[in-house]
Amino acid sequence: MQLRREEIQQLFGEVFEADPHAFALATGPEDVATWDSFNHLNLVVSLEERAGVSFSTDEIASMLSVAKIVALLREHGVDVDWPE
Amino acid sequence: MGVTILPRFPMDRWPLMQAFLARRYRPDLALCNREMFVWFFRASTGSAEIVSAWDGDRLIGTMGYIAGPVFWGRFDEPQDGAWLVNWVVDPDYRHGVGIALMREVQARFPVLLGIGAGAENERIVARLRWAIFPNIPRYVAVLGREQSEALAFPGAASDVPSAVAVRDGAERALRSWRPDDPAPAWERYAPLIYGTVRSSAYLRWRYLEHPVFRFEIVATGSPAAPAIAVYRVERAQGTGIPVGRVMEFFHPGDPGGSAAGVDLARALLARFRDAGCAFADFVCSSTAYGATLAEAGWTFEDPQRAALPVRLQPVERATFRYNLEYGAASGLARPELGVAYVTRGDGDADRPARSEDEVRVSNA
Numbered sequence: 001m002q003l004r005r006e007e008i009q010q011l012f013g014e015v016f017e018a019d020p021h022a023f024a025l026a027t028g029p030e031d032v033a034t035w036d037s038f039n040h041l042n043l044v045v046s047l048e049e050r051a052g053v054s055f056s057t058d059e060i061a062s063m064l065s066v067a068k069i070v071a072l073l074r075e076h077g078v079d080v081d082w083p084e
Numbered sequence: 085m086g087v088t089i090l091p092r093f094p095m096d097r098w099p100l101m102q103a104f105l106a107r108r109y110r111p112d113l114a115l116c117n118r119e120m121f122v123w124f125f126r127a128s129t130g131s132a133e134i135v136s137a138w139d140g141d142r143l144i145g146t147m148g149y150i151a152g153p154v155f156w157g158r159f160d161e162p163q164d165g166a167w168l169v170n171w172v173v174d175p176d177y178r179h180g181v182g183i184a185l186m187r188e189v190q191a192r193f194p195v196l197l198g199i200g201a202g203a204e205n206e207r208i209v210a211r212l213r214w215a216i217f218p219n220i221p222r223y224v225a226v227l228g229r230e231q232s233e234a235l236a237f238p239g240a241a242s243d244v245p246s247a248v249a250v251r252d253g254a255e256r257a258l259r260s261w262r263p264d265d266p267a268p269a270w271e272r273y274a275p276l277i278y279g280t281v282r283s284s285a286y287l288r289w290r291y292l293e294h295p296v297f298r299f300e301i302v303a304t305g306s307p308a309a310p311a312i313a314v315y316r317v318e319r320a321q322g323t324g325i326p327v328g329r330v331m332e333f334f335h336p337g338d339p340g341g342s343a344a345g346v347d348l349a350r351a352l353l354a355r356f357r358d359a360g361c362a363f364a365d366f367v368c369s370s371t372a373y374g375a376t377l378a379e380a381g382w383t384f385e386d387p388q389r390a391a392l393p394v395r396l397q398p399v400e401r402a403t404f405r406y407n408l409e410y411g412a413a414s415g416l417a418r419p420e421l422g423v424a425y426v427t428r429g430d431g432d433a434d435r436p437a438r439s440e441d442e443v444r445v446s447n448a
Contacts (some may be wrong), residue, residue: 029179037178041208044183057184061087063139064179 001051003073005082011050012066015043025067025084043069051078087177088138089184091192092131095122095145101134108172111156114296114436115170123295124150125433125441135175135188137181145173147185150431154195157417165195167431171205173400176361182208194413197355199431208246214411217369217421220428222405223366223377224386224392225391231325231362236391237401243391248353248381251271255354257347261303263287271401272309274337275372278417279336282332287314290429291331296436300333304351305344311335313348317359318394327396328356328364331429333373342376349380367406367433371422397437406433 006020012027013020015052016034029035044060047053053076055063063069073080093101098118105116115121125148137145154165166189171183198209199220210216224250226232228333233241237368262291263284269437270276280286289313291299293307312334319325330352335345356364368374374384385392387405394404408426412418428434 007316035179037173037182038204038207038211041183041365044180057089057187058087060187061089061180061184071260 001077002079002081003051008070008080008082011046012043015039017048025070025082026065029067047073051076053078064072086139087181087184089188090136090438091188092209093125093127093134093136094131095127098233099383099411104146108174111153112438117297119275120436122393126289134170135185137177139177142389144177144295145185147171147189147382149193151193153283154196154284155270155277155281156412157259157277157419159277163195163416165197165280166193168196168198169337170434185416188409194416195410197408197410197431199408201409201424206407206409208363209409209411212411214409215418216409218405218420219387219410220367220369220406220408220426222365222367222394223374224363224385225382226363227353227357228362230362232392234323235320235325235393235399240391244387245383250353251350254347254350255358258305258355259304259353260301261301261310263292263301268309272338272341273338274371275332276425278419278423282334300393302348302351304348305335305341309336309341311341311344311348311349313352315352315355318396323399326359326361328352328358328359328361330364330366331427331434333368333377335376337372340364344375345376346368346380347392349382353381354424365392365394367428369408369421369424373425416424
């Protein structure tokens with residue numbers, strides 16, 4: 001499974017109804033007004049559906065930045081093309 | 085933030101739970117009473133049926149569950165099910181902790197159910213592709229029109245149904261039923277094919293061991309396959325007017341069982357009339373059992389024309405409906421509401437409103 005930066009940004013943009021380009025690796029819940037509990041769940045489910053992975057409870061609770069989410073995707077074997 | 089998820093809540097941390105519930109709900113929540121909490125979450129063994137989330141020593145989230153077998157399309161192969169209650173997370177932690185709690189119970193129970201969920205929880209489970217039904221039907225029978233009108237919503241007295249005709253002597257068909265009687269042959273109770281197994285253990289825990297409410301379990305019909313009902317009489321706060329609350333009503337689906345069901349429904353009316361009840365009600369998803377009640381004179385309540393309060397502590401003079409949500413693991417059926425057997429006895433829909441002693445005197 002491979003995901004490009006633009007695809008992930010697009011997913012974030014759809015979930016949070018925001019400009020996809022606003023999502024950088026350092027972006028977290030405090031930076032996005034619509035990053036509430038529902039949209040966090042929406043994000044988790046959308047990522048799992050898109051990448052074909054299943055996150056553990058510990059992983060879900062640790063998803064507090066785009067960088068962390070990208071790292072988790074990589075740990076699940078997803079080839080993420082998003083240079084640091 | 086390092087969040088830890090515990091599959092059960094250790095009761096040696098009870099003061100933290102009590103403070104959390106008081107903070108997230110209110111200090112007089114019934115579950116802030118330890119006796120009520122221990123009973124409801126079956127914590128007598130030292131841990132409670134609550135998945136809990138922790139940040140160090142701080143309790144930050146809970147997902148309570150009432151675990152037990154559920155029939156899910158087959159009587160010979162019950163599934164592990166759980167009714168979810170008290171799913172709540174501290175506001176500072178609402179970015180993943182709630183989902184982590186949900187995942188914990190999803191991993192353990194193929195069938196998860198909820199009743200009376202709030203709008204936010206309903207939105208969340210909709211995203212998880214759960215089935216959601218906004219209105220579990222309610223059946224009512226008015227026994228005292230004047231008393232019922234005194235409890236009716238403002239301006240809705242004319243919508244109170246006519247008083248039902250109660251057959252004298254109908255209550256003579258009733259006998260007490262003990263959950264330690266031999267378990268019924270469930271396959272004869274076709275309308276119970278989707279829902280919590282009303283086993284002896286369940287009925288004993290849910291009704292006879294309740295720390296606050298007093299329930300009666302009664303039956304009619306053949307001892308081998310009886311029609312069974314569970315009820316209590318509740319006094320409306322502030323008025324003292326008694327109201328009959330039926331929590332369970334089920335009978336075999338064959339002609340003899342259906343006749344016993346009609347007898348039971350009629351006998352309940354006589355019992356409630358004799359107790360001076362203004363009205364009686366039963367919240368139940370089953371279309372089949374609704375038809376039995378209708379045959380005995382009970383009325384399906386049109387949600388658009390509801391006039392009688394559901395919640396009586398205090399009397400809530402506005403429409404209130406119980407919703408039902410469920411999520412079933414891949415490969416399991418997704419039944420419609422009418423073929424399921426869900427009542428106000430399920431989940432936490434019939435919990436005392438407050439922890440204060442006045443709850444005790446609200447019961448007749």
